Amino acid sequence: MTGKDAFAALPVGKTVTVRKTVSESDVYLFAGLTGDLSPNHVDEEYMRKTKYGRRIAHGALIVGLMSQASTKIITDLPGTIVSYGYDRIRFPAPCFLGDTVTVTYEIVARDEAAMKTFARVTATSQRGDVVAAATHILKVVE
Amino acid sequence: MTGKDAFAALPVGKTVTVRKTVSESDVYLFAGLTGDLSPNHVDEEYMRKTKYGRRIAHGALIVGLMSQASTKIITDLPGTIVSYGYDRIRFPAPCFLGDTVTVTYEIVARDEAAMKTFARVTATSQRGDVVAAATHILKVVE
Numbered sequence: 001m002t003g004k005d006a007f008a009a010l011p012v013g014k015t016v017t018v019r020k021t022v023s024e025s026d027v028y029l030f031a032g033l034t035g036d037l038s039p040n041h042v043d044e045e046y047m048r049k050t051k052y053g054r055r056i057a058h059g060a061l062i063v064g065l066m067s068q069a070s071t072k073i074i075t076d077l078p079g080t081i082v083s084y085g086y087d088r089i090r091f092p093a094p095c096f097l098g099d100t101v102t103v104t105y106e107i108v109a110r111d112e113a114a115m116k117t118f119a120r121v122t123a124t125s126q127r128g129d130v131v132a133a134a135t136h137i138l139k140v141v142e
Numbered sequence: 143m144t145g146k147d148a149f150a151a152l153p154v155g156k157t158v159t160v161r162k163t164v165s166e167s168d169v170y171l172f173a174g175l176t177g178d179l180s181p182n183h184v185d186e187e188y189m190r191k192t193k194y195g196r197r198i199a200h201g202a203l204i205v206g207l208m209s210q211a212s213t214k215i216i217t218d219l220p221g222t223i224v225s226y227g228y229d230r231i232r233f234p235a236p237c238f239l240g241d242t243v244t245v246t247y248e249i250v251a252r253d254e255a256a257m258k259t260f261a262r263v264t265a266t267s268q269r270g271d272v273v274a275a276a277t278h279i280l281k282v283v284e
Contacts, residue, residue, distance in 0.1 A: 018177065020177065025175075026175045029171055029175050030172075030175060030206065033167075033168045033171050033172060033203075033206070034203070034206030034207055034209055034210050035160065035162065035207070035210040036206065036209040036210040036212075036213045037213070038213040038216075040222075040224060050222045050284065051222065051283065051284055052222075056224075058206070058209055058225075059209070059225045059227070060202060060205045060206040060208070060209040060225075061175075061176070061206075063202045063205050064172065064175070064176030064178065064200070064202040064203075064206075065176055065177070066202070067176055067178040067200055067201070067202040068176050068177040068178040070178075071178045071179070071180040074180075080182075080192045080193065080194075082182060082198075082233070082236075083200075083201045083202075083233060084232070084233065085201070085230070085231045085232040085233055086228065086230075086231040087229070087230055087231075088227070088228075088229055088230075089227045089228040089229075089231070090226070090227040091224070091225060091226065091227055094224075141193065142192065142193055
């Protein structure tokens with residue numbers, strides 16, 4: 001029962017962090033592969049006239065960094081574990097190109113019968129602003 | 143009041159779709175820039191031994207396609223409109239490399255005072271499986 005062993009290794013309180021400077025190349029590759037070329041992300045001149053003043057990263061890119069953290073917390077665990085979903089993702093402050101983001105991923109609840117874990121995930125910039133927050137759900141499937 | 147004009151152009155029922163074949167290069171670029179190199183996404187031999195049988199795309203990559211759809215629905219509208227967040231994202235079925243995904247984005251509710259729109263977003267594979275579903279929130283900020 002490798003899946004049960006993996007689930008046992010994901011107690012409430014287990015925490016990982018990942019960090020990355022969100023570069024222009026990250027945002028431009030992300031724009032290209034998702035097709036989201038909103039001026040918010042790729043038009044510096046346009047953004048200069050808004051209250052933000054410059055280009056901001058895609059929220060979904062920060063969700064991708066949350067995904068890295070969820071993979072880190074299950075590294076080398078046996079069985080198959082998948083992302084079940086996210087609840088209530090919010091982007092309270094902008095993440096500018098060049099910002100260094102720290103993602104903290106902490107397991108805060110477990111559903112024993114369904115072998116799901118619920119994590120509070122917070123992405124914070126070097127300014128201390130929360131640029132994204134969510135609840136993420138992992139599920140042990142086998 | 144350009145923001146109000148933009149908000150007026152986003153009535154309940156307005157719908158857009160976007161489509162993309164999710165390629166190996168999409169998944170590998172996404173893995174590289176997010177740092178999520180889970181075997182679920184980049185280890186064909188590992189996945190062959192699981193119930194899935196092969197590599198699956200990152201859920202957050204499908205969220206990126208939802209982001210493309212949200213940008214499409216506001217294309218050429220005046221003012222500044224940002225992604226406020228997502229509620230209840232779920233990944234009911236796997237999206238395999240090579241799957242063609244259709245994302246349907248439909249505005250289903252509005253918060254007039256806060257100038258927010260709420261959209262039902264569904265990503266469906268060529269098999270008819272829902273690979274991701276969510277509620278997305280756009281906010282007119284100025």
